[in-house]
Structures are given as structure tokens and as C-alpha cells.
Amino acid sequence: MKFRLSDRQVGVLFMLPLILAVAVFLVWPIAEAVRLSFVRYNPLRPDDQPFVGLDNYLFVLEDPLFWESFWQAIVWTGWSTVLQAVIGVGLAMLLHQPLKGMNAFRGLLLFPYIVPTVVIALNWRWLFNSEIGIVNHLLMSAGVIDDRIAWLSTPTMAMTSAILLNVWKYTPFVVIVVLARLQTIPTELYDAAKVDGAGAFRRFRDITLPQLAEVLAVVIVFRTIWTFNKFEEIYLLTRGGPGTSTYNLALYAFDQSIANLRMGVGAAAGVIMLLLLLAGSMLYIRVSGFGREDKAA
Amino acid sequence: MRPWAAAILYAVLGAITFVVCFPLLWAISTSLKPKDEIFRWPPTLWPENITFEAYRELLFGGSVASAPGAGVAPSAYFLTWFGNSIIVSVGSTIISITVATLAAYSLTRFRFWGQRAVPYIAILGYMVPSVIFVFPMFLTMVSLDLTDTLFSLILGYVCITLPFCLWLMWAFFRGVPIEIEEAALVDGASRLQVFRQIVLPVALPGIIAASIFSLIVSWNDYLFGRVFMNTMENLPLTVGVMHFFDGTHVDWALMMASSVLMTLPMAILFGFMQRHLVAGFGAGAVKG
Numbered sequence: 080m081k082f083r084l085s086d087r088q089v090g091v092l093f094m095l096p097l098i099l100a101v102a103v104f105l106v107w108p109i110a111e112a113v114r115l116s117f118v119r120y121n122p123l124r125p126d127d128q129p130f131v132g133l134d135n136y137l138f139v140l141e142d143p144l145f146w147e148s149f150w151q152a153i154v155w156t157g158w159s160t161v162l163q164a165v166i167g168v169g170l171a172m173l174l175h176q177p178l179k180g181m182n183a184f185r186g187l188l189l190f191p192y193i194v195p196t197v198v199i200a201l202n203w204r205w206l207f208n209s210e211i212g213i214v215n216h217l218l219m220s221a222g223v224i225d226d227r228i229a230w231l232s233t234p235t236m237a238m239t240s241a242i243l244l245n246v247w248k249y250t251p252f253v254v255i256v257v258l259a260r261l262q263t264i265p266t267e268l269y270d271a272a273k274v275d276g277a278g279a280f281r282r283f284r285d286i287t288l289p290q291l292a293e294v295l296a297v298v299i300v301f302r303t304i305w306t307f308n309k310f311e312e313i314y315l316l317t318r319g320g321p322g323t324s325t326y327n328l329a330l331y332a333f334d335q336s337i338a339n340l341r342m343g344v345g346a347a348a349g350v351i352m353l354l355l356l357l358a359g360s361m362l363y364i365r366v367s368g369f370g371r372e373d374k375a376a
Numbered sequence: 377m378r379p380w381a382a383a384i385l386y387a388v389l390g391a392i393t394f395v396v397c398f399p400l401l402w403a404i405s406t407s408l409k410p411k412d413e414i415f416r417w418p419p420t421l422w423p424e425n426i427t428f429e430a431y432r433e434l435l436f437g438g439s440v441a442s443a444p445g446a447g448v449a450p451s452a453y454f455l456t457w458f459g460n461s462i463i464v465s466v467g468s469t470i471i472s473i474t475v476a477t478l479a480a481y482s483l484t485r486f487r488f489w490g491q492r493a494v495p496y497i498a499i500l501g502y503m504v505p506s507v508i509f510v511f512p513m514f515l516t517m518v519s520l521d522l523t524d525t526l527f528s529l530i531l532g533y534v535c536i537t538l539p540f541c542l543w544l545m546w547a548f549f550r551g552v553p554i555e556i557e558e559a560a561l562v563d564g565a566s567r568l569q570v571f572r573q574i575v576l577p578v579a580l581p582g583i584i585a586a587s588i589f590s591l592i593v594s595w596n597d598y599l600f601g602r603v604f605m606n607t608m609e610n611l612p613l614t615v616g617v618m619h620f621f622d623g624t625h626v627d628w629a630l631m632m633a634s635s636v637l638m639t640l641p642m643a644i645l646f647g648f649m650q651r652h653l654v655a656g657f658g659a660g661a662v663k664g
Contacts (some may be wrong), residue, residue, distance in 0.1 A: 100475050107512070199399070206402060272442075309505070337603070352505065355522050
């Protein structure tokens with residue numbers, strides 16, 4: 080005799096692990112973060128968690144460091160996203176050309192995406208070392224600069240280095256998505272435009288860009304949301320420094336929770352990040368038509 | 377394409393590739409330099425005297441810090457950390473992939489209440505940054521008395537790997553034609569037989585792609601390891617190597633050698649699986 084499950088039972092059975100996992104690994108931590116944001120919680124005294132209402136939120140919103148982090152996060156996100164989009168589209172166009180050995184170039188140019196952030200941060204600290212770093216050496220011997228630049232110890236340059244790191248690591252993401260889209264543009268469009276006498280620039284402006292518009296919008300929303308919330312890239316490179324000049328909201332939340340032992344305040348900052356993110360996701364759903372069966376992926 | 381145009385294109389691509397790869401080439405070069413050459417100005421592009429000292433120290437070291445009473449040098453833990461990272465990455469990947477594959481199959485083959493919410497849940501989880509997950513999960517681990525264990529790290533990584541594994545597998549199963557399964561079912565095979573013998577082999581490329589992404593994300597994570605773990609023996613690689621910075625003097629050859637060794641497993645995976653990776657990216661399921 081053989082035990083056989085009905086179709087219906089299999090369908091439900093296969094869903095059970097996911098339902099459990101979503102409850103444990105998604106709903107629970109977020110609910111817990113929201114709860115924490117309404118209590119005073121010092122991890123050294125876990126049994127004492129008085130409810131404090133909106134105090135944590137008021138603390139965050141009145142904290143100058145929070146607003147400094149917020150504006151710095153916008154600078155960091157804006158530059159990173161724009162540079163990634165521009166360089167990404169340019170690279171994707173180059174990699175789309177029919178050329179022998181293109182796969183090797185594609186592989187090498189996508190490589191930064193898989194390099195651990197810790198590794199990149201270490202490499203960056205070494206490349207941009209102000210005393211003996213190779214970047215200063217190359218810039219000086221090329222005559223671009225006369226004196227060594229203190230890359231990681233002045234506010235503007237620290238932010239610049241962090242943005243460069245982010246662009247280096249995540250431009251491949253844009254390249255891959257755009258490249259995949261480029262390959263689906265019918266070549267007839269270009270042939271017809273050529274017959275009509277359109278030059279390379281006009282073909283780019285009138286055919287390529289409109290065809291890419293949708294996927295680019297999606298990529299930009301994604302990259303904006305992720306970049307805005309990045310923690311490791313900044314923390315490992317500058318620890319938010321010099322001073323607090325490269326803090327963003329993720330570093331702010333981390334700092335409050337770990338260094339200042341104010342888990343509640345950190346959680347409140349996290350919830351604010353989450354609300355901003357939800358607004359961004361709404362935008363994404365609008366832009367991409369996500370959820371409609373035919374184009375959900 | 378005209379030959380001169382191709383030549384220009386090769387030159388441009390070559391130059392860009394060189395710039396992109398330079399940080400890692402420079403890491404390799406530095407890792408092979410003896411200590412006195414590292415601090416030389418102007419720097420030498422390629423070591424005049426190649427030494428494998430840094431790699432020896434990391435892989436066969438177990439060397440004790442030179443200062444008396446300083447205890448064991450962090451570099452002695454390198455292989456332990458390496459092992460830890462493998463255990464937690466593989467562990468969380470197995471959990472996420474199993475859950476995601478079963479659910480994605482069910483989602484694309486059955487109809488039930490609440491089904492339409494799943495992709496929204498996946499994309500939400502996909503966008504929530506780890507800094508929001510990490511403290512609630514940490515406090516949960518504290519109350520379960522699980523902190524500082526590799527198991528807690530495995531569970532933590534499921535938070536960040538499951539949503540995009542689900543998304544990728546879901547996208548993948550929607551593209552797998554249902555007719556063969558129906559034919560087998562009509563022939564009297566059970567649903568479980570169909571799943572094992574027909575669906576799983578067909579889904580293998582999707583499973584591989586999702587697994588690689590999941591391995592990369594958990595191998596590269598720093599935040600969870602930093603918050604969850606304390607003991608030197610239990611750290612994942614990413615958190616461990618940051619301890620090389622603790623002293624006043626930074627051994628750059630050691631740092632760069634560990635950078636190279638740490639990137640190597642992912643580079644090998646990437647090299648073998650590049651085709652699958654691009655397929656995965658195409659389906660839009662990447663964590664960044």
C-alpha cells in the first residue's frame with residue numbers, strides 16, 4: 080500500500096515552509112522593530128522596557144545628527160545613482176556591440192558585483208591611503224595634483240571616496256539589466272532609421288533611450304532605495320567619518336543601537352527608513368506595473 | 377563593423393576593464409610584496425621581490441603575535457573563519473532555496489486564497505535593508521540563548537536571502553511549461569513523483585542561479601556577523617579580517633592577501649556559473 084497525497088494537500092504542504100519563514104524572518108523582525116521604537120530599551124538592562132510613546136521618534140526628529148545623516152544620505156544616493164545610471168548605460172552600449180571576445184569583457188566588467196564589501200573597503204583604504212596610496216602617486220605623476228590628497232580624512236573627499244566605491248561595486252548591476260533589455264530591441268528599428276538617414280546620436284535618442292526608459296526607471300528606483308539604506312559600504316570605509324561627515328540613516332540607526340545603547344531610538348530611525356522605503360516601493364510598483372502577471376518579473 | 381572601429385572599441389574596452397580590475401590587481405601585487413617594499417615611495421607597480429609570506433601566515437600560520445603576552449595573532453584564525461563562512465553561507469542557502477523552490481512550485485501550479493500577496497511580500501522583503509532586520513533578530517537570538525553561534529547567523533541570513541530566492545524561483549517556474557507534468561499526471565504519476573522526477577531536473581538552472589546569489593550575499597555580509605558574534609573562533613571571515621586593523625600598525629600585505637583569498641571562492645563560482653548568473657540578473661532578481 081502506498082500513501083498518496085492529493086493534489087490539494089501537496090499544494091498546501093509546499094506553501095507551509097514559506098508561510099512559516101515569512102512569519103519568522105520577515106513579519107516578526109519588522110513587528111519587533113516597530114514595538115522597540117515605542118519603548119526605552121537598553122540592551123544591558125533587557126528586563127526594563129518602559130513604554131515611552133513617541134519619545135524615540137521625537138528624539139530622532141530633534142537630533143541634528145539625524146538630519147545631517149539624512150541630507151548626507153541624499154547626497155550619497157543622488158551622486159551614486161546618477162553616476163551608476165550614466166556609466167551603466169554607456170558600458171552596456173559598448174558591451175552590446177557585436178565583437179569577438181565580448182563575453183570575456185562582460186565577465187570582467189561584471190566582476191565587481193560579487194566582490195565582498197569588506198574586501199572593497201580594505202582595497203579602497205589602501206588605494207586611497209594619503210601617504211603611500213597608489214591613487215595619489217598616479218595623480219601626482221600625471222601632474223593632475225601637486226600635493227597628496229587626504230582622501231579619507233576630509234569630509235568632501237571621504238564622501239567622494241565612498242561614492243566612488245559604491246559606483247565601482249554596483250554599476251555592473253545597471254549594466255546587466257540594461258544589457259538584457261538592449262538585446263531585445265528589434266534591429267529592424269535601427270535599420271529603418273539608418274535608411275531614413277538618422278545619425279548615431281539620433282538613433283540613440285529616438286530609439287535606444289525610449290526603449291530603455293521603462294527598465295531604466297525601474298533600475299533607478301531600485302538603486303535609489305538600496306543605496307539610500309546602505310550600511311556596510313560607508314561603515315567599513317570611513318566609519319561615518321571624519322567626524323560625522325559620511326553618516327547616513329543606516330549608520331545613524333546602527334550607532335544609536337550599538338554605541339549609544341538606545342535600541343528604541345535606533346528602531347525608531349529604522350522605522351522611519353522603512354516608511355521612506357515603502358514610499359519608494361509604491362513608486363516602483365507604479366513605474367514597473369509590478370504584480371500584473373505578464374511583466375511581474 | 378569596420379576594422380578601425382573594432383580596434384578603437386577594443387582599446388576603449390581594454391582601458392575600462394583595466395581600470396575596473398585595477399583595485400584587485402593592486403591587491404594581488406601588494407599581497408606579494410615584502411614589508412619594506414610596501415612602504416616604499418614611489419610605490420612599485422609589481423613586486424621586485426615576490427614573497428608568499430602573507431599567504432603562508434594566513435594558511436599555515438597559527439603564528440603567535442611578536443609582542444610578548446599579546447596572545448594569538450588574529451591571522452591564526454583565518455582558516456577557522458573561512459570554514460565558518462562556508463558553513464553559514466551554505467546553511468542559509470539550503471534553507472532559503474528549499475523553502476523558495478517548494479513555495480514557487482506551489483504558487484505557479486495551484487490556486488489558493490492570498491496568492492496574489494506573495495510577490496508583494498517578496499519584493500518588500502527584498503528591499504528592506506539588513507540594518508532593520510539585524511537588531512530585532514539579534515534580540516530574538518538573545519532571548520533564545522543562541523547568540524554567538526553559527527546557527528544564529530544562518531537564521532539571520534535567511535532574512536536577506538529568502539525574499540530574492542523566492543522571487544527568482546517564482547519567475548523561473550512561471551516559465552516552465554506545464555504540459556509534461558500534466559501528461560505524467562494523466563499517466564498516473566503522483567504529484568510528488570512529478571515534482572521529484574520531472575520538475576526538479578528542469579528547475580535545476582534556476583536553483584543554481586538562485587543558490588549562487590544566495591551564497592554571494594551571505595558570504596559577503598558583514599553586519600549580521602558583526603552584531604551576532606563575539607568569540608574570535610566563531611566569526612565569519614568578513615568580520616574576522618577587520619580585526620587585522622586592531623593594532624596601531626597595519627600589515628597591508630596581510631590585509632591584501634586575505635582580500636584575495638576571500639574573493640577567490642566567489643570568483644571561482646562566478647567564473648563557472650557566469651551564464652546562469654546573467655540569466656538570473658535577467659529575471660530581475662538580484663540583491664544589491
